[in-house]
Amino acid sequence: MRLFSAQDVPAVRRSMSWAVGTVTTFCLLVIILGTGAAALVGSRSIIAADPHGRTSVLMLSQVLGGAPSSAGATILYSAVAGMVFITLLSSVAGMTLAAASSLAHDLFAHAARQGRAEPRTEMTVAAWTSVAVGTVAIGLATLVQSWDVGVLTTLAVCIGASAVAPALTYSLFWRGFTRTGLLATLYGGAACAVVLMVFSKAVSGTPSAVFPTADFHWFPMQSTGLVSIPFGYLAGWLGSRLDHRHRAADSRESRLLYEESEERLLAAAE
Known part of the structure; x- marks a missing residue:
């Protein structure tokens, strides 16, 4: 969706470079953190807490912080939990804005209006599209909250x-x-x-x-x-x-x- 809203070829290539670098780094970190959690926490403890392993990073932070009741464990756990929340929030916001931009720029301005839409009108459509996309996303997330998505x-x-x-x-x-x-x-x-x-x-x-x-x-x-x-x-x-x-x-x-x-x-x- 981000590629479709780019202005020119260099912008597309910059987007691709950032996307490839981000996804590659993410995949490497998943491997490193997953392996570390399995080694230090133990696969049985991770599965007992969550069969899907979604709490493995938080459990790893507790182990690395020392004793469960120590200040170091509390600070590290809080920092990791905060970073997880911020990451999820920024990801959702980025995808919502990208979807709204693509719908307003490509579907409305170019497909429906044949490129004759006013910039002010396009921005208004993008704002309302963000609300619509966010509402739909919240509704779907509520319906499937118990699923392993x-x-x-x-x-x-x-x-x-x-x-x-x-x-x-x-x-x-x-x-x-x-x-x-x-x-x-x-x-x-x-x-x-x-x-x-x-x-x-x-x-x-x-x-x-x-x-x-x-x-x-x-x-x-x-x-x-x-x-x-x-x-x-x-x-x-x-x-x-x-x-x-x-x-x-x-x-x-x-x-x-x-x-x-x-x-x-x-x-x-x-």
Whole structure:
């Protein structure tokens, strides 16, 4: 959503750089903190407190702070709990603003008004859209508060790796990538990730699943990336090959044009 509201190509690349760096750092920290919690707290204690392990970081802070009743443990626990709250608050606010910006800028100003909307009107729509998106998010969060919705985080990462990453890679490095290939990558990779996740062990079939009492899984993994990422690349390649317009991309004129613009494209030039 943040990419759609960017002004130009350099802004998109800056957004992508921040997104990749943030997600990579987050994944590394999850591995480090999870391993540390399992080693110092113990997996049995973590599962006893919460089968989904959502309190493992807080329990780790208590162990690192010393005795449970000591001042150090209290201060460290409070600091970690405060950082968790601030992180969640900033994430929700960022996603709400990004959704409102995309809806107001793309859907209202460009799709509905054909680019003729006044800036003041667009800002008003964005403000009311923020209220609407926030209200819907609060309602959904209230309805599913007892569910293990952590699977949505895994699904979001899998969709990004299976649909967005292949589309960006092909767009930058393959001159034969066509519009049909782009749509096949985006829809194919996203659909593959969603279908496999719905029928995975993360949704049903295990005590820690979203629906622990049901069992309709046939995909044996918790994450879909091992299958959906290659499928996204394959869909983009196959869609471009089946598209009759890929022949035009192989012509000498198109090849020369691509080679002339490739360096500027990779450098995020205007």
